[in-house]
Amino acid sequence: MLKVASLLQENGAEVTVVALHRPNLPRFERHETGGFAIQRIPIVSPKHRIFGLIKWMELVIKITWSHRRADAWHCNDAEAFAIGLVAKATRPRLKLVYDCHEFESERNAKSAWLSRSVRWMEERWIHRAEEVIVVSPSIEAAYRDRYESRGMKRISLVRNVPDARALIASSHPLRCALGLDEAAFIALYQGALTFNRGVETLVAMAPMLEGTRIHLVFMGYGPLEPLVKNAAVSHAHVHLQPAVPYTEVLDYTSDADVGLVSVKPVCLSYLYCLPNKLFESIQAGIPVLVNDLPDCISLVQAYGIGEQVE
Structure with missing residues (x-):
């Protein structure tokens, strides 16, 4: 939505984004970079x-x-x-x-x-x-x-491809935030911590990481955040990184070694998905592991940028 509103505004349209009003937010404002109006309906x-x-x-x-x-x-x-x-x-x-x-x-x-x-x-x-x-x-x-x-x-x-931009050279924001050195192998799940995205399955794998250099990092928030927090407390190889501003996402993603697309195909919308996190991993230059999701697999195999997992 941000990209669409900004692009339309740049091309001469007078754009208003309409949303529900929430406490502590103004009912009307201008987006600081996109220039479009935001109206929140109480x-x-x-x-x-x-x-x-x-x-x-x-x-x-x-x-x-x-x-x-x-x-x-x-x-x-x-x-x-x-x-x-x-x-x-x-x-x-x-x-x-x-x-x-x-x-x-x-x-x-x-x-x-x-x-x-x-x-x-x-x-x-x-x-x-x-x-x-x-x-x-x-x-x-x-x-x-x-x-x-x-x-x-x-x-x-129109695929969910982030805007192309240069990464910050030799920056390690994710490792610095979590206290991990360059020897750690980071498998990154980013996005909503919610049901049927594979979060529970990944957390269940935590004991298998002990004694390895693999670190499972979750970056985001959602209803399963308490589950991830408990796993991070119990297992030294599991970490929770709070969500970061959109403009910094690719810098954090590029600090990982592999991106995880673990969506469970419990409905057609999930089976046919091409999620943001897939394209963010691609733009960040890291390989991806994807579930049995046909559109994701097709993209990964076409460009040799990852592997399918069962």
Whole structure:
């Protein structure tokens, strides 16, 4: 989203990124480097889950009313596309771009009714989008198979590739932060510490690292952070590095010896993924180990930049 908003702003568009308001954040500001506006929408509905529908309706009304006169909406997931469809109903000239950061109807940890609802919405109204953007060849093929007959106008593949930039020469920020010398072999998991990303499996391997020079490093945050912290306390070869600013990620990644893409293919969105961490490892110049994920394996094998693991 940051790259899209910055690029559009650079090319003369007046961009506003709309998000939910959170405490201690301003309701309106300008991004310090991208120059685009950020508007955070406050919600007054009770936060309890039983008020979820009321909260959703409040959000739809506020965003639609505030931004219905825009020329185009770039909708960054299925929920945003649903709000965009409501706005387009009030102003048919509004153009929508549906940016699917995942296989939206096949996402991890989503209830069956929500997945069915997303597919129902896509089948009936995906033709309202001027363009659909997907992140992997397999997701592109699946969307073509499902929705070209439904009038989908155009689909584009845009991978999650970070902006190219030079690395800091002879810098070892990760090793310095963790107190590891150059002899340590660092296997790096970076990204969300959440379920079905292989975090639990990697932590379970911790006892096998004792007596070796291999150090398992997790860089990120999420619901499984306590699990990783406990493992780091119990095992000298397991480490937790807090998330670092986006502009510093590649410098930390380049300090590792191998990147880990351990996503479990528990849903089609995960099976067909091409995650940021894969491209970050590639740009950082380190090899990657990937699970049985067809798009990841295809890329790794095509360029000889890693290996598949079972």
